[in-house]
Amino acid sequence: MDSSYSWLRLFMSVMISIVGSAGMWIVVVVLPSVQSEFGVDRSDASLPFTTVMVGFAIGNLVLGRLVDRFGIVIPMAVAALMLAAGFALTSQASNIWSFAAYQGIFVGIGSAAAFGPLIADISHWFAKRRGIAVAAAASGNYIAGAIWPFLLKDIIAADGWRDAYLIASLASLVIMLPMAFLLRRKVPKQNVDIGETSVQHLSGLKFIQLSPRSLQILLGVAGVGCCVAMSMPQVHIVAYCADLGYGVAAGAGMLSIMLIGGILSRLASGILADYIGGIRTILLGSFLQCLALFLYIPFDGLMSLYVVSLIFGLSQGGLVPGYALVVREYLPAKEAGERVGLVIMLTVVGMALGGWISGWIYDLTGSYQAAFVNGIAWNMLNMLIMAFLLWRTKEPGAVPA
Template identity: 35%
Template sequence: MHDSAEAPTRLDRWYPWLIVVASLTMIVVGQGIQFVLSVSLKAMTADLGWPRQVPSLAYAASMVCAGIGALYLGRLSDRLGMGPVALIGAVMIPGGAVLTSFVTEPWQLYLVFGVMIGLFGNATIFAPLMANTTRWFDRNRGLALGIVASGQSMGGTIWPPIATALNIEIGWRGTFLWYGVAALILMMCMTLILRRRAPGHLPPAPVSAGSRRAAAAPVLGWPAWLVQAMLCAAIVGCCVPMALPLVHLVPHASDLGFGPAAAAGLLSVALATSFVSRVGGGMLADRIGGLRTLFIGSAIQAAMLAGIASTTDLALLFGFAAIFGLGYGGIIAMYAFIVREYFPSEGLGGRIAVVYLFGTLGMALGGWTGGYVYDAVESYAVAFAIGVAFNVGNLALIGTLILRSRGRSAAAVA
């Protein structure tokens, strides 16, 4: 009787993949609010008489606040598990969407997107979910992380056409309202799956001298804080050049004289191929490790961004955009993979949240840099070249860690 009680059930064996499905759904649905805002931006500003910088600033506030909020919520998931943290996001993001449908003043939009959508909404989505996913897998960890991270690409494919159709039928206010209703139902259902803790993920014991020594143990022969600082700098170095074309590729193509459909098609191609590389990159990381996979993806991103900056031929631009997507798509999930690979599992959510905070700052810096440089010199090519320089810095940091990793085993604790 005891043996049968201890034997894992079929549900136990498949539960890690249920976690992947639930996490993927949370990202697709929860981050859909950003795409709803993007599609509704023109109608919203025309209706309320706002300049377009108002919803743009609300978007930027949600990004930065999400990174800041994840610092606390990542640590909270270490203590309480993913369930309570996911529940916060499942309430805040839909609630923020519903409130957005009633805004009449810019400060109201800033408050909703900064606090509800960012600080307590999307802060619960990416970094905590990635950290939680790593706890469920020893084998196929990279594949699992790649599938979860692909939620960003899937959301970019699914939500814009839905939001466009809703804007036409019921207006931007109705679009936010019904998105909020649908998001509440879907996300609350996913929290029922995410409330189960990963095997071995127990509430932290009182801090002892031994646990403090374990947390401070060297990583790759260097102090743990130094390696984490290098990862934080590295993610800035890859997110600045990542954001530049994602935000400015469409206007760049338009400036070159191509029509709206062709310009938008470039971004669509990059997003489509990024979905493939998020899953493929995860599978590659399971074979060669996170650092090497990150280096390959970052090198592809740098080369393709240089190509985009140097050509005016539409066919070449489509080729560069497609391969750019293959490069950047697999990058972001690798940081969670690397932290889980080389650092102890204690405090995993907090460590990953710190790294991804710098990622959001890099994305914000990249988006701002493109606009600032264009206004100064009337050329996106110069901005893209700056992005390539950031990317070279990223490759130098990751290459250094790869050299340090030779002959050293990963230190993560299952």
Template identity: 30%
Template sequence: MPEQAAEPRYRWVIVAAAAVMLAVTMGQLVSGLSVFFLPLEREFGWARGDIALINTAGLVGLAAGGILLGRAADRWGIRWICLAGGAVLGLCILAASQAEALWQLYLLFLVGGAFGGAAFFAPLLALVGNWFATGAGMALGIASAGQALGQGTIPVIAAVAIEAFGWRGALALLGAGTLALLLPLSLLARDPPPRTGGAGGGAAGLHGILPHRTVVIVLSAAVLCCCTLMAVPLMHLVPLMQDRALSASESAGVMFAILAAGILGRLVFGKLADMVGAIPAYMTASLWQTAMVFGFTQLDGLGSFYLYGLAYGFGYSGVMTGVLTTTTALTAPARRAGAMGIVTAFAFLAHGFGGFLGGRLYDITGGYTLAFAAAAAFGIANLAIVGGLYLHIRRGGTPVPA
């Protein structure tokens, strides 16, 4: 197996480095701001909705920058993209520690997402897939588990730092830590050696069945639906539980359990993709998420939320792994980072939309029943899109030039 003989050990260095870098970047840009709400509100008197837009700016930056930097990584290679991105993100977080106005935080997080975090997400996940001729699913599961771990641990680290040093000191510590970790780890990133056979990246037998543009369009439409669903419980499960007379700390504990179960789920669904194929694994996780999401509205009591949340978290987390493995399977290595950038851009935009939709439907109805029902409807649409893709491939779609 010549594909596996070329530097077989170094590919796991790539996976480990990617997992840590994704933990650092996504942990800060996706969920790290959550513990800064009260300190910023107390010092400046800003509304929480306005503070939340800092996080939105970072996600918009991730979405827009992912398209640009994914293509840049395909053209110029991964190492310089990561080095530049690590420097930008670290410096933006450091600068945020000195902010005096809300617009400054909007701008810094927008730039940090667009030219910092975006340099890592799509390019690194494409790189991991490119290093694995077989077994890419498990490798991608491990790398994406790093993201989940970061989303759970960065807020805890930031909370401890805020108590010790205040919010400015916490941001300064995070910025310095970002530079200290991302810059040396970026030096480990490099493209895999040329392969002597196969398509590489676990894509053998799939990429080329559909035109590259069609793959990107279909998967972008799918993630718009699945990530809109995903965002509703991620953003609104805590207030739903608080409406059921559970405390903030109890509700946060359930969310932490869901994210912890998600780490295991990403690994398992990555392995499942290696066993049964990327698209069937993606469909399984999507069905799991869709079938369970509305059930949160029928629960009452901390124990039931914990048990149900653990089961949901294990399955929902496989959706993102499924997106990554399916994109890897259906795209050629030379264009994979660009495809990842576009597809994940729609995923980040859908997360923003889903959180907004859930809140707006709550405002209209005074409850979360319609919001979670709408989430399930988006899940059904995702299943229809991915199911149609799977049927086309099973029927022997006509190969096209990659």
């Protein structure tokens, strides 16, 4: 654990995640173009993002189980092929329904391998620095969100969204697929065994007065709450800027700034979690995210939206990897892939639900203001659950080992 190879493996995992997460962000940037070409309303145009999130959720659970049984290489290689096929098929979609189906079945499930399963895999290679390692692996998703919209926005403007999907297909084949085989070294069994002994001795959290099932359920509900809130700016910021007259390019720039802030906060949260534990880290991030969502309501000027988007990114980056850390602090290492996959699946359900609900509220009210209020309410649910988990947590020495 924490060896030089562990850090090299972490670097390779981040590179794979950057390519493997492309589909989650391209669909956000092309939303206005797809809506215009297919002649649908905003909620229907948001459907492909929802199907991506549904596929992503299912993929995290299914592929996480496969990683527990067979290691990371085979699931990752299959995912790369699924992504290449999915992007190519999406580029030929003739209506919003086939577009959404290709996104959910191929792109959503394929993208999942580059998140929960990859995080679970890297968690076996670190003990002392597990928090920063998990956060760094999870940051590949946000780095993808900062890079891909920036790289493809001019192509989308000049040549259309279909060419952007063909480029993503090629990247999955020539970059992600070969790199998957660089992770073929198996986790040493003694590392898994060390993880199976109560990780409570490695974290600052000795014991929680909940059954494993209750803890897993509460983490899942909390994940839904925080990600319904998180999805509002991430999914709709480009469309929001287009509605305000600032243009798609401005919205893509805000999304990139938001995700760059998310990368920084994700890494900082990982470092912090190594000292204060996953539950406290999530609670802090949730509180800051809620404050940032409040700022979107009164400020809708161009420069103020750039600033608020940066604040939002800096607030929420550590939330999702924090759930993986809590799982690894309290639950057996041999079940890491499945359990991390399950909680990540439910955070993604929150993203999918929030992306659709925000579009539905927009269609109903003609404004995103009520959608921001909806996000704040879900965020408060998350804060209540995490505060409850912290209250039920006993510090080392509070109960017998």
